[in-house]
Amino acid sequence: MTGTRRDIWRDISLAAQVLLAVVFFCAPWFGIGAYWLGVLNQVGLYALLALSLNIILGHAGMFHMGHAAFFAVGAYTTAILNTIYGWSILATLPVAGLAAGFFALLVAAPIIHLRGDYLLMVTIGIVEIVRIALVNDIFGLTGGANGIVGISRPVIFGLRVTKPWQFFYLIWGFIAVTALLFHWLENSRFGRALNFIREDSAAAEGVGVNTTRYKLMAFVIGAVWAGFVGTLYASQMRTVSPDSFNFWESVVMFMIVILGGSGNQKGVIVGAFLVVGLPELFRGFQDSRLLFFGAALVLMMIFRPQGLLPPKGRTYKLPPEACPASLGRARAQDPETV
């Protein structure tokens, strides 16, 4: 009987979530104004970045504080291709992703085997090196400390995306697609391998899982997605500068994943609302928000290390021939075991 009660509760919860999502997607129609739409867009971009970091940090368990570097590579790729070579934003999207992914492969390959806290320090070093390279106008393409300006807007099916409400649908639509794809990823064999690696990397290797390959794949996938977000960001802001891609941005993304629930997509999105959206609601809170979140991280680790919404374990359904009872019967009938 408790089974049915649990099912009913789950159905209600699911219905409520769907309803919330529908209401949310109608937000521009509720007249909330350009400012708050802008806030929702910001939340959305951070949510996307955190979702991509979630693959690396939440699923594979790798301590990555350099995600802003991949974001930067994507954003600058779009900026350069668009302003110097006149590419359309949409055309730069795949290239930005690929560039970020390739960069991640290059950078992650030598460090992939490092232990947690060392990996953390190295990724900090990487994001700083990228930022310094951008400021120093590497290859003469990045515009130095001022960055690149005058990036165009995206044009989708002939429609130029300029207004906040248009970006709202672009960004949150992208989130919906991302969430679905990553959900499939989580439940695939790849996702399962990442779980094993996160739980105990040496044991996973000892059971035949090619940990190096999967860790690299996680890094690359996360990076490619961060690259895509870079394109979105560049075309929304129309400017990119090194300051937007510093270590602290990585920290915010990291915080969103850890506080929201590493490994749980819904948790990550909730985390984005908390970390980015909440300070907007309480203006006076703005300056001290990082103070609050720093303390929150400590308290979270002490009292609820899994985050607000911890990842749900995977459920399996046994095919009939694999049920313990059937197996017992099969064993009893097997002449070899008698």
Add this chain to the structure above:
Amino acid sequence: MEFFIQQLTIGLAVGGIYALIALGYTMVYGVLKLINFAHGDIFTLGAYLGFTTLISFGLNGRVGTGPAIAICLILVMGLSALAGHIMERAAYRPLRKSGRLSAVVSALGVSIFLQNAIMLIWGAKSLAYPADLLPQVLISIGGHSVPLIRVLVFISSIVVMVGLNIFINRTRTGMAIRASAIDQGAAKLMGIDVRHVVAIVFMIGPALGGLAGVMVGISYGQISFSMGQLYGLKAFTAAIIGGIGNIPGAMIGGILLGVVEAFGAAYVSAAWKDAITFFVLILILVVRPTGILPERVAEKL
């Protein structure tokens, strides 16, 4: 040649500071196997506390410069030690049994908290130490003119490090620290109160960090609430170079890094100076994580 000597002295002075900060990282790591992410921010705290002590309390005006600095240093080191102790009790001790990952995130949280607390208390703009604190004279060493401050900073670092070395090697507490760093379990069996050792380490390390902060304020003048990040990362690099957990290694690594960095900035490129340092960090962690100094203790697998 003159240029070379100048760069060398610059490198030695800043290297001494890196060494002092690196000692904090290495001592904590040795005993807890934890990278205290927030250590760089204790360094910043020290710089700001020094500022407040010297300027806000008008210490500089009331007593002579010598005593003022001395009182300031003692006060800052004491307060930094206290801060370190509070940090350990509040954020690390509850997580002792929780595994390394939680401790790392918690350290990160403390770092964020501390940095922003400093910003809120003292403001976001960078502050300046009084420029006339110490005489801005040049003294002559071997025929070369070197700023007095630079020499004093270096000598102070060396004195402190020698003192620490004596403490670690000749006192019972120092021995307890060394034993805990090698094997906590065995140390406990030998009757060493490891919790006590951890508490001590979290006072000495931060005290040195705070001291370094004041020294930076005095010698460079400008302090900002985010300076701990850069200095912290570089000091961590120094600790890695010397072999993390290795106390003399941190000292040597710090000075080495300072000198290499100074020469790199002067002869190679100033704009890329920091990038080069981080690159060195990555390189060492990838190629020889035990540090470039010869291994002192056989690694147990």
Add this chain to the structure above:
Amino acid sequence: MIILSLNNLTKSFGGLVAVAGVSFDVERRDVIGLIGPNGAGKTTVFNLITGAIRPDDGHIFFNGHSLERLKPHRIVFLGLARTFQTIRLFPKLSVLENVLSGSHCRMKSPFISSLLRLPAQRREEKAAIVEAMKELDFVGLADHWNHEAGSLSYGDQRRLEIARALATEPKLIVLDEPAGGMNDQETFELRGLIARIKARDITIILIEHDMGFVMKVCNKIAVMENGALIARGKPEEIQKNPKVIEAYLGVDD
């Protein structure tokens, strides 16, 4: 027929020689017991065989493959599985999922197929679940399939680790102290389990300190002391070997 061959295997850590020129052969369907006092280097030999560490010198041949340069997951793929001295399960995952981690290396579906849950991949997954449940049944844990692995008793966790290793479809399995922490009843059942593993044409090498267990279960024994192999042979011979007795009990003065 020789399935595993160790040739002058040597490994040092810093100044300490952990394994000094160890050589021995393992034949198919052997149950070899590797014994010796603590610190003799037994687990190091296991770590060398399974690829967790690289030897300084010497060769390891398994089924025609040279193992010294291979990574652990590759060695598992070739048919050599292991369990760990300190149990290394995935404690927060379910018992079934733990065993499925062993099946992972045998599943062949490409990435896209797995991502999109194409029919072929779903069939493969279903087959893997059935096989995993069979291994759980084999070790007697089928009823616990949905429990959290960390909630199992110590003895059950050891059996789970064995089920996980069996899921990799090994030809040779290396067990590091499988009876560790087990009471008499569990040890007795373990003996039966080992016999049944052997009946599946899987060769077994195990490290154990329980001498009664080792003497009853193994058909050959190798004794190590201070990194070197000091004796080899049948259980009865080893029990009477003076060097072995000296290694364990010391010499009467």
